[in-house]
Amino acid sequence: MGLPTDLRAxxxxxxxxxxxxNDAHAGAWQKALLEFGHDVSKSAIRDWIGKGGDRLLPELTGIAEASKEGRAISARRKELFRDHYLPKLRMFPRADELVVRMFDQGLLLAxxxxxxxxxxxxxxxxAGVDDLIHVETTADDVSSSKPAPDVVNAALEMLxxxxxxxxxxxxxxxDVEAGLRAGVPVIAVESGGWSGRDLKGAIEVYRDVEDLHERWDESFFGTGRMPAPRPRHGRMPRGAVPY
Structure with missing residues (x-):
């Protein structure tokens, strides 16, 4: 079997x-918040990584990202991440090989x-894949970050x-909630610190992208079948995807 015949992107x-x-993002947020007098533990911040600052800041501190203080904290976090964390980051093993594999099979990538x-x-x-990605949708392109489906919908529209x-x-x-709310099936990996139990709603869960790459033939990509379409929701029911 090969790729699902209906799969395009x-x-x-x-x-x-x-x-x-993920740990680097949590560290940058923690330091930025502390500089502005907000002592929040890294572990508390870590649970919210994956959301954008528009959600993380008010949920952790009650500060709106669009406020004067919120803008200052976000700007400082960005500086800290860029200058102190980004140069030390590494891709997960075989992440580039997985993306190359998808690209070589003619899939559109976002x-x-x-x-x-x-x-x-x-x-x-x-990650070594900047020349393989067809489009990027980011927090700068949408009004609401994940778990809202906006970045997923924007990527679909661009593709x-x-x-x-x-x-x-x-x-x-x-990620799981954003995908499902957009009507897109989700494959989850546990490399970000969440377990399979936390990633309910995903059609498949792997240890990391290397695990997915090595098990390609038995995965969604190798079976030749798309999952049954899910209805699109304004919001997933409480409990369907843990917060």
Missing amino acids: VLLDIDGTLVDS AATSATRSEVLALLKI RVPPERAVFIGDTPY
Whole structure:
């Protein structure tokens, strides 16, 4: 068997999926918040990584990202991440090989992430796949970050692919919810720190992208079958995807 005949595109999360960067994001947020007098533990922040600052800041501190303080904290976090964390980041093993495999099979590829555009471009270079991604949709392109489906919907629109002909690969419950709310089946990886139990709703769960690459023939990609279409929802029912 080969690729599902109806499959046209793969949407990819980056942080925690292709690049080992979730802890770095949590560290940058923690330091930025502390500089502004907000002492939040890294472990508490870590649970919200995968959402954008528009959600993380108010949910952790009650500060709106669009407020004067929120903008200052977000700008400082961006500086800290760029200057102190980004240069040390590495891709997950065989992440580049998996993306090359998809590209070589003629699939359209999109990055769909809650990170900022400048961070996405840098992270794709770290993963060694910046020249293989057809489009990028980021927090800068939408009004609401994950778990809202906006970045997924934007990627589909840019690729001109309907949701039933795409699959989304991510590492957090917020990726799963965003994909399902857009009507796109989700393959999850545990490399971002979440377990399979936390990733309910995904059609498949793998240890990491290397595991998916090695088990390609027995995976969704090798079976030749698309999953049954799911109805699109305004929001997943509580309990369907853990928060």
